[in-house]
Amino acid sequence: MGDADGDETGAGAEPAATGAAVPEGGEPVCWLERVCPECGRLADTAPPVRCARCGTPLTG
Template identity: 45%
Template sequence: MESGHHSEGGDPACWLGLICPACGRVREDRTTSQCENCGEELDEAGAGGAA
């Protein structure tokens, strides 16, 4: 381990739009308008359409 060297890592914050608001799973297929896990209808931005 190098002292004084910090590497940044982790997943990008832009994945937030891929999370299904109904079940919390990350969508794998960005081209669908429905969550492949629970079937929730999603709008174009990736957020759930139901209020």
């Protein structure tokens, strides 16, 4: 990506490629909220939840 500069083909393919590469756009945000800022542990459930390792509250 970024190879074709200013071409309408490249501009048109960009949003299409993004949609094809990442069909589930909301998924990364969901699990990012579960990552503990203190120790980096991924919580088993969605916030609000307390980190099982260090006890840091994840508010989301």
